[in-house]
Amino acid sequence: MVATSQRGWSGEPGELLRVGEGFRLEKVDPDSKPGYDGKKKDGAADLAAGADELDELQERLYAQSREDPSAPSVLLVLQAMDSAGKGGIVRHVIGATDPQGIHLVAFKKPTPEELEHDFLWRVEREVPDAGYIGVFDRSHYEDVLIGKVRGLASDDEIERRYDAINAFEQRVVDRGVHLVKVMLHISSEEQKVRLGKRLERPDKHWKYNPGDVDERLLWPRYMEAFQTVFERTSTPQAPWYVVPANAKWYARVAVQALLLDALERIDPQWPAATFDVEHEKARLAAS
């Protein structure tokens, strides 16, 4: 459900962006803004209004979990090519909520210790506890994206991983975690512009890595790997959403809408007091 305070939406982002039967990534226009009729300034206003809603829902989610360790949580999984805007989502969508309710993990190249374990080992430990909004900036999907494109594992192992991911995500969902899996989709041309800006500005050089161009040269193979990921791991309980991301403002308001949607489906409630309120008022008054 799109919240009533969101003025730019004319359609349900959850419906329009979900990867379903017959999905083809190459048919998604990275410049498009599915379901959104507003302009950039409407997007900014909607993002601010949505931040207030997200904030209240997040507090309720957290509160609800305090007396119930089996209460639900939310996990946003972000995957994308370099410079597609994952950091901007974390900063502008997630950053608008109370940091105390967020569990953010940026997965880097695996460490030697991590490589000694199954690829899901480091991921499973970071699944958010009850009441938290978890955010994975990259995730176990790297192991079937760069892992596949760069041949870091055998074909058989890559095949095994899709099934292992589905089984893992089923377990996570069964524990009450609402998964929101998002690919931010930019065009190759847009990436070129964004990487170029990082090279132009000395205060952005630290964000640039020569390896970014190496991966960029493999763009078509990455798109194929994403397509396979969608076909193998977009399930009813843990669907993928592909968010066109050439317009950063659209991507942000869309991801926020997907999170609001997950939280509204949870509909978290303030928990009832586990103590006698009147008795406590008397104790406090006497203290």
Add this chain to the structure above:
Amino acid sequence: MVATSQRGWSGEPGELLRVGEGFRLEKVDPDSKPGYDGKKKDGAADLAAGADELDELQERLYAQSREDPSAPSVLLVLQAMDSAGKGGIVRHVIGATDPQGIHLVAFKKPTPEELEHDFLWRVEREVPDAGYIGVFDRSHYEDVLIGKVRGLASDDEIERRYDAINAFEQRVVDRGVHLVKVMLHISSEEQKVRLGKRLERPDKHWKYNPGDVDERLLWPRYMEAFQTVFERTSTPQAPWYVVPANAKWYARVAVQALLLDALERIDPQWPAATFDVEHEKARLAAS
């Protein structure tokens, strides 16, 4: 140094709030606003202006550390009686920066595993990595506050802990961590009002714990325990700051100023490119 954009300050919060020789907690008025001449609305404006500065300094701090694992970090330690406003600091001061550069840890009652180790074990593992702003919501000081007041350890053990804390903090500082240790100081009367509000509002009941009144009844002993903490652990390399906190807005702008001060002393710089910029521009153009 108070930043020029901060209009309400007439003195240096770092100087005015620092615990030095002869400090007596009972002489600090929780209603006072040392060094700040502005009103509440000035505080809100200064907090917003300071958030922009904090944001840039945090990004520089993080950037600087990317190529240098020995780069500095900042660690804010927050201690206070219940309802003094730690959560508000996290939300309104820390929450205004990019979550990607923050390492926030809320220390709860120790788990059985944690109790099997020395009291510093769980703390040492959470010291922020290079480039991060760490925040401890409660900390190793609980072990000499509630630990002392409630007699959770022997007198000898409590004595040992002050020295262990000083040695630990010296090691941390030597590693390049800038420690900012803050006690938010409210009055007993103000706490009564705040706990009362939690009891009045069903959406705040989850924040109330009957144990809060139990601790409240020991208020004078907690103040004594804080006084001893200051005498034993406010060192030149890791001083304590006592921030009057009956006015939430003052506490927020003051803690922000202490963080800005730490970051300005670090004066983090954008790192130089570790690659040939022109060569990369050519590679990108050809890609």
